[in-house]
Amino acid sequence: MKIAVLSGKGGTGKTLMAVNLSSVVPGSVYVDCDVEEPNGHLFFKPDITSSETVYVKIPEVQTDLCTGCRKCVEFCKFNALAYINQSLLVFDEICHSCGGCTLICPENALIEKNKSVGRIQIGTSDDVTVLTGIMNTGESSGMPIIKQLLSKDSLNEEFVFIDCPPGSSCIVMESVKLADYCILVAEPTMFGKHNLEMVHELVTLMEKPYSVILNKCVDGENPSEKYCINNNIRISGRFPFDNELGTINSNGMISARVQSTYQSMFASLLQEIGSVN
Numbered sequence: 001m002k003i004a005v006l007s008g009k010g011g012t013g014k015t016l017m018a019v020n021l022s023s024v025v026p027g028s029v030y031v032d033c034d035v036e037e038p039n040g041h042l043f044f045k046p047d048i049t050s051s052e053t054v055y056v057k058i059p060e061v062q063t064d065l066c067t068g069c070r071k072c073v074e075f076c077k078f079n080a081l082a083y084i085n086q087s088l089l090v091f092d093e094i095c096h097s098c099g100g101c102t103l104i105c106p107e108n109a110l111i112e113k114n115k116s117v118g119r120i121q122i123g124t125s126d127d128v129t130v131l132t133g134i135m136n137t138g139e140s141s142g143m144p145i146i147k148q149l150l151s152k153d154s155l156n157e158e159f160v161f162i163d164c165p166p167g168s169s170c171i172v173m174e175s176v177k178l179a180d181y182c183i184l185v186a187e188p189t190m191f192g193k194h195n196l197e198m199v200h201e202l203v204t205l206m207e208k209p210y211s212v213i214l215n216k217c218v219d220g221e222n223p224s225e226k227y228c229i230n231n232n233i234r235i236s237g238r239f240p241f242d243n244e245l246g247t248i249n250s251n252g253m254i255s256a257r258v259q260s261t262y263q264s265m266f267a268s269l270l271q272e273i274g275s276v277n
């Protein structure tokens with residue numbers, strides 16, 4: 001079973017949930033698709049067993065063949081090419097590696113070269129396999145890294161927890177694509193409710209089964225809870241605002257590993273999720 005953990009923004013407790021749920025399942029796999037700011041590894045502190053670079057293809061001009069016809073410039077919808085002062089410029093950072101310009105050039109003046117956009121680290125932490133995608137600083141999209149992460153054989157294990165990027169953009173859709181079930185983590189504020197609406201819309205569009213975990217709950221009104229009730233959304237867990245949990249988390253420790261009460265809490269949550277699948 002592949003479970004994706006999502007939230008409309010960072011800081012809601014998405015990684016806390018994904019890391020702890022993974023920790024209570026012996027032999028599980030944790031996949032950090034939050035490639036711009038992966039931090040699951042800070043908790044797992046895995047022994048790295050392998051590392052690989054993720055490359056994309058970028059066009060390179062062979063100036064002796066280029067006639068300056070500008071067909072490639074007109075073709076590129078991302079404005080990643082410009083013909084200035086009788087030379088073709090390629091802006092690597094905004095190229096989406098579609099390969100179209102290479103195909104369209106009548107002079108075969110464009111060839112493709114590899115460009116590193118990030119890396120993938122695989123390691124182990126106790127009996128959890130930890131896969132981490134790390135995007136190079138300054139890159140525009142983590143999509144190639146996420147695709148490569150999700151193609152790994154480890155994802156065939158029985159329990160896989162996918163820590164998605166925050167938000168509801170295309171990289172989140174890619175991270176959720178293989179999931180059998182989605183957990184949406186929401187905070188008890190109006191802003192939290194707005195973010196919940198975004199990810200709710202996404203999993204509904206993608207026709208994924210899902211439920212919500214309400215995190216950092218305090219006494220008083222909870223707009224996210226109200227949203228769930230009004231929309232018949234199943235709430236699989238309510239986590240109170242918990243100073244102790246926050247302290248353990250901010251010290252880079254996994255609460256389910258250091259305290260049996262948290263171990264039981266996350267194991268019960270998983271059972272609750274499993275009970276409807």
Ligand code: SF4
Nearest residue numbers: 066067069070072105
């Ligand atoms: S299409 Fe080919 S020949 Fe024309 S400007 Fe681009 S690289 Fe040069």
Ligand code: SF4
Nearest residue numbers: 076095096098099101
């Ligand atoms: S590969 Fe695609 S995105 Fe990149 S420069 Fe060529 S046409 Fe533009």
